[in-house]
Amino acid sequence: MSARCGRWLIALLFVLLVAATTTESQTAPPRSSEPVLRLPQIPYRYDNLVELPIHFRQGDAQRFDNTPRDNPITDAGATLGRVLFYDTRLSANGTTSCATCHVQKNAFADPKPGSRGFEGGTTDRHAMNLVNLRYHPRGRFFWDERGGNLEAMVLLPVENRLEMGQDAARLPEILGRDSRYQELFRSAFGDPEITKERISRGLAQFLRALVSYRSKYDEGRAEVPSSKEDFANFTPQENRGKALFLRNCALCHLPDQDAHFVMTEPVNTGLDEDTVATDGGVGDISLNPREVGFFKSPSLRNVEVTGPYMHDGRFTTLEAVLEHYSSGGKKHPNKDIRVQPLNLTASEKAALVAFLKTLTDPHFLNDPRFSDPFR
Amino acid sequence: MRYSCAALAILLLSTATAAAQDEVRALPTTPNVRSILSLSHQPESRRLGADDVVARLMRFDRNNDFKIEIDELPERMQTLVVRGDRSDDLKLDIAEIRRMTHIGPEVPVLFHSPQFGSYGFGDVFGLSSRTHIENSIDDLRLAPQTALEAKRISLAQADEFDRLAPGFGRQPLTDERRATLIARLSSVLTEEERDNLNAALARRPLVKATGLGLDVLTGNAQTNGLTVDPAVR
Numbered sequence: 001m002s003a004r005c006g007r008w009l010i011a012l013l014f015v016l017l018v019a020a021t022t023t024e025s026q027t028a029p030p031r032s033s034e035p036v037l038r039l040p041q042i043p044y045r046y047d048n049l050v051e052l053p054i055h056f057r058q059g060d061a062q063r064f065d066n067t068p069r070d071n072p073i074t075d076a077g078a079t080l081g082r083v084l085f086y087d088t089r090l091s092a093n094g095t096t097s098c099a100t101c102h103v104q105k106n107a108f109a110d111p112k113p114g115s116r117g118f119e120g121g122t123t124d125r126h127a128m129n130l131v132n133l134r135y136h137p138r139g140r141f142f143w144d145e146r147g148g149n150l151e152a153m154v155l156l157p158v159e160n161r162l163e164m165g166q167d168a169a170r171l172p173e174i175l176g177r178d179s180r181y182q183e184l185f186r187s188a189f190g191d192p193e194i195t196k197e198r199i200s201r202g203l204a205q206f207l208r209a210l211v212s213y214r215s216k217y218d219e220g221r222a223e224v225p226s227s228k229e230d231f232a233n234f235t236p237q238e239n240r241g242k243a244l245f246l247r248n249c250a251l252c253h254l255p256d257q258d259a260h261f262v263m264t265e266p267v268n269t270g271l272d273e274d275t276v277a278t279d280g281g282v283g284d285i286s287l288n289p290r291e292v293g294f295f296k297s298p299s300l301r302n303v304e305v306t307g308p309y310m311h312d313g314r315f316t317t318l319e320a321v322l323e324h325y326s327s328g329g330k331k332h333p334n335k336d337i338r339v340q341p342l343n344l345t346a347s348e349k350a351a352l353v354a355f356l357k358t359l360t361d362p363h364f365l366n367d368p369r370f371s372d373p374f375r
Numbered sequence: 376m377r378y379s380c381a382a383l384a385i386l387l388l389s390t391a392t393a394a395a396q397d398e399v400r401a402l403p404t405t406p407n408v409r410s411i412l413s414l415s416h417q418p419e420s421r422r423l424g425a426d427d428v429v430a431r432l433m434r435f436d437r438n439n440d441f442k443i444e445i446d447e448l449p450e451r452m453q454t455l456v457v458r459g460d461r462s463d464d465l466k467l468d469i470a471e472i473r474r475m476t477h478i479g480p481e482v483p484v485l486f487h488s489p490q491f492g493s494y495g496f497g498d499v500f501g502l503s504s505r506t507h508i509e510n511s512i513d514d515l516r517l518a519p520q521t522a523l524e525a526k527r528i529s530l531a532q533a534d535e536f537d538r539l540a541p542g543f544g545r546q547p548l549t550d551e552r553r554a555t556l557i558a559r560l561s562s563v564l565t566e567e568e569r570d571n572l573n574a575a576l577a578r579r580p581l582v583k584a585t586g587l588g589l590d591v592l593t594g595n596a597q598t599n600g601l602t603v604d605p606a607v608r
Contacts, residue, residue, distance in 0.1 A: 124449070146451060160450055236516045243514045248578070251592050268482075275423060276430050284431065284452055287472070288479040289423035292431065333423050334482050337494055338581060338593065345574045347567065 034178055035087075035374045039079065043187075044369040046078035046209035053213055053222050053259075060257040066139035066208075071151060073205045076187035081206025083184060084199060086372045089174055090158050091118040092165035098157065098203075099372060101127040105365050107302035108210060113313025117162040124279070126313035129306040131299040131364070134208040135260045143295050143311040144281045145266055150204035155196070168196050175199070212301045212364035213259075220358070227258040234358065240348075241355025248342055249325075249352075253300055261300035261359065267336040268293035270329020271310060279311060283334075293334050304360045318356055322349045425476040432472050442466040489584035494592075497580035498547035502589055504533060507548070508556075510595040511575035515568055525563050525572075532556045548576055 055061060067073065084090065085098045101115035102108040108130035114122040125143055133141065139149045147153025157163045158171075172194040175181045182192035189198055216238075220231025228246060230239045246254070252263050272278040275292060283292030295311045309315040315324065326349065328341030344352070364370070432455075435447045444466050445456040459467050459475040486493040489500045497507070508529045512522055532555065536546040546552065557573050564572065580594030 142451070144451065146454075162450065240514060240516045247510070247514070247595055248593055251581075275427055277434060280431055283428070285455075286479075287428050287455070287476045289425060289427050289476065290479045290482055292423055292427065333421050337483050337485055340579065340581065340593075342578055343574055345571050347571055348574065 034180075037083065037180055038373055038375070039083070043075040043079050046075050046205070046369065047073045052211070053218050055218070055221050055227075055258040056213055058257065058259075061135075061259040064135040064137045064257070064260045064262070066136060066149065067134060068149070068151070071201050071204060073209050074188065076184075077189075077202050077205040078209040079206075080184045080188040080202035081204070081209070082370070083181075083373055084203050085206055086374055087175075089178075090164060090166055090171065092167075093118055096164050101163075102130050104367075104370055104372075105305065107131050107212070107306045107365060109298075109306040111307070113308050115163070117160075118165050119162075121162045123162060125311050126308060128296075128298040128311075129302065130207055130210050131212050131301045131306075132210070132260065132262070134211060135299075136262055137264055140296070144285045145296050146285045150207055151200045154200050154203040154207065168199070171196060171199055210364075210370060212299075212361040214363040215301065215361040216358040218361075221258055227254075235354065237351050237354045238358055239355075241351035241353070242358075244344075244348055244352050245355050252336075252338055253297070261303075263297040266291075266294040266296045267338075268295075268332055268334040269324075269339050270332050270335040271295075271314070271324070273330040273332060275333065281311065290334060293332055300356065301359045302361055302364065304357045305365065318353050319349060322352055422481070424478065425473055428476045429469055429472050432467065433469070442468050443472070486584075489582075489589065491584060491586060493584050495582060495584070497582045497589065497591065497594065498549075500582050500584060500589055501545075501547075502580060502582055502591070503545040504548045505530065505545070507576065507580060507595045508533060511572055514575060514595065515564075515571055517564075517568065521563060525560055528559055528563060529556055532559050550577075553577060 071077075085102075088094050088097045088100075090097055096116075096118040099108075101110045103111065106129070110127035113126055114124060115127045116122055128143065133150060138145070141147035141150065141153045142156075147156060155168045158166050159168050176194050181194060185194050185198060185202075186192040188202055216233060217231075220233045221227055223232055224230075227242070231242070234242065252267070253261050255264050266282050268281075272293060278293070280292045282294035282296075283289065298306070303309075303318065307313075307316060307318070309318070309321050315321045322344060325339065326342045326344040329335060329339050432443055432448075433441070435443055435449075437447050438444075442464075443456070445453050448455065455475065456465060456467055459471045461471055461474075462468070483494055486495045487499060489495060498504070509526055512525050512529065515522070515525075517525065533546075533548075536548075536552050540546050548556070553573065553576050556576070557569050560569055560572070575595055578594050581592045582589040583592055584590075
């Protein structure tokens, strides 16, 4: 019995091994010191505009796209960006990659309030999700919007002395030692030259390719002419939550279209009352007193898995976030007038949470195109 | 010149307070500097100004020299020193900080009467409560017959409010009127449904006055795509 079982087990392992090597293969045999890199023989497709649902392609929604003309998403460029995103050689001591803090199953947010840097330090802000960065119409990034566009911002965490501590000017030399990178750069840009600018452009292409569009919300929205109508695939509670969201939250979080759950500008939502001793967000960069306490809001898509919430991860649950908005937030001279007490009942909060969970996109969270190619 | 004098004064003062403990920040006697550094927990109505920005940055002054060195700032803010350091000492003094501040447009505030472009609450700006009531009932996701009956009772009550205040047009739902309306629905709605309706009706719609009327931005008075039986409208 055991010998027969063992033969079956060996056969099964062989089949699994063959299956694994046919779907993803190594681009080139690694040197002994280089991590194994598994990329598909036929590159993944990243420019998925063709299959985006109609509510992404309608006029108002399309205007949210911040893709620059000189750096469109290509399959080879985004593939390069994917490899860079997961490569720990982008940190000074080879321990930390972008993906260390931006975790795919958490919609590329960090499940911890502060992120652990390459030498063990902890950031004072939460690593926000990277969902649909392509559709942030202002094209400015980080909680305080100090990052001017994706191409400009991607190397800031790499160079940050707490986060990855790498001298980005050295990256071409470091990556150039790996012959597989020369091939990746050749595919993406036509020749194998590795430059800091090309590293930025590849990373930016990958980040813009991280588009979530296959949630329960998207499936329901595709079946009706307007998001205001009840969705057939929603429960009554989810539809009730959607109605509450559209009436009380959409003005900021779903502005003028039905696809992008992002805010078009940073605001102060009354998180803190103290105007001096707390994180000033945008105001600490612009030195405009009217912007003290202003923070960028990440996309609400996949918000179920992107906690803890707010710039400092102060709220661990969606219920806590809703409690903040239900109360109307704390007093602050810069608090946005749209943040008013909602006094939500328990069943209204439950309905809103149920609706927010319909924004979870399991395809996005498990998409192999976005996964670690070094595993 | 004025800023240079202030900076010099602060430098002298900082020398005098060099022995200050880390936890207890010794303030110089200059009233202006004292007021800047003691700003915090201000009421909502106060508008923030350049002094607040200076105070915010001065909290990073760990060595109490009234200058912000580049390493005293979080890394994300260190470009401020590059931007504002005019004396090439890789530090920011109060004058340099103040020079970098700029006051942007006023944060919008709520008005008590509709003026072109102003924001306010619908009940204050004279928005009819009819759509507000209907949408609030729709959002409860009641059985169709229950919803119809609840709307019939509610809108009849709203008419009654108008009739009792002749000559003033559609009446806003005050707390008292809302309580009366909710009580009238006790034969149709459960207690939980009444609580939810009460909460929804209490949520004041945010509106913006336009040249043509009111643009409803939030709340249940927004026109939505839900079907409402014309018989009860």
